[in-house]
Amino acid sequence: MRHLLDTRDLTRAEALEILDVAEDMADTQRREVKKLPTLRGKTVVNLFFEDSTRTRISFEAAAKRLSADVINFSAKGSSVSKGESLQDTAQTLQAMGADAVVIRHGASGAPRTLATSGWITAGVVNAGDGTHAHPTQALLDAFTIRKRLFGDDSRGRGLDGIRVTIVGDILHSRVARSNVWLLHTLGAHVTLVAPPTLVPQDVSGWPVEVDYDLDRAIAAGPDALMMLRIQLERMNAAYFPTEREYSRRYGLDARRLGALPGGSIVLHPGPMNRGLEISAEAADSPRSTVLEQVANGVSVRMAVLYLLLAGERPDTEKEDPR
Ligand code: NCD
DSSP, X not given: OOOBOOGGGOOHHHHHHHHHHHHHHHHHTTSSSOOOOTTXXXXXXXXXXXXXXXXXXXXXXXXXXXXXXXXXXXXXXSGGGGTOOHHHHHHHHHHTTOSEEEEEESSTTHHHHHHHSSSOOSEEEEEEETTTBOHHHHHHHHHHHHHHHHOSOOTTOOOTTOEEEEESOOTTOHHHHHHHHHXXXXXXXXXXXXXXXXXXXXXXXXXXXXXXXXXXXXXXXXXXXXXXXXXXXXXXSOSSSOHHHHHHHHOBOHHHHHHSOTTOEEEOOSOOOBTTTBOHHHHTSTTBOHHHHHHHHHHHHHHHHHHHHTOOOGGGOOOOOO
């Protein structure tokens, strides 16, 4: 793997390889000494143009546990705020010897620009670009679903026939987009539930069903329910009448939680708006995988950095197709 930009680029075999290597990484994270020497001497730059807490520290923890050197570069307070372009920033990182660049950017497509520009030779990992994609989040979600539903040793397994329902602010969600394509590639059935105003126009081209009624979608018996954050910071118009009305129709409250089939799980990528899209009962219930998602995120990002920087296995070795 040369870069990780979008789950749409991943074949089933590539996706399973990442999930399986992440299982290996998770095994090492149960040891007392969590650090592996694998990426000693490599430099990973976290290039964050958008605010982030958990994704940045997750990549930082992943890189450090593989013994890479980590440079955190956040755009606030940097020369980017003085008008330096992405090109100049990238070339500076190249001159400093970055082996991998983990980029989060407000503009959809910025990571691909960086990867294909020729400005840098480093591998590029998309840590969230605009409303477009967030591939490591989708991979950690798939990993979490697989582990909860099939147990610890589920290496080699996809999510064939698993029913995943994604609820909420699909329109602004790169998490939803990346999940839709990855879940489809892994064989899951995906249903999106949202008010019509929060369903993107191009959804007709996605491999999903759309329902506007959360109670009906829950009655259909999903194996996994993924609640999305209402992204108020991306909303420039009124997409729903009031927060109270949104919660009433699309929030996961105690009643809806109780209506889910036994064994089903509840995911949320964080940060949660407790009381808006998810109630405290749901967020803290045994069905909730929120904290497992955070822990699994480190294992999945270790796997991605490993495959990018050290782990070309001979059978998967190939040039970047783009
Ligand atoms: C997501 C993101 O940034 O896209 N969060 C995350 O990566 N932890 C989802 C969100 O912000 O709602």
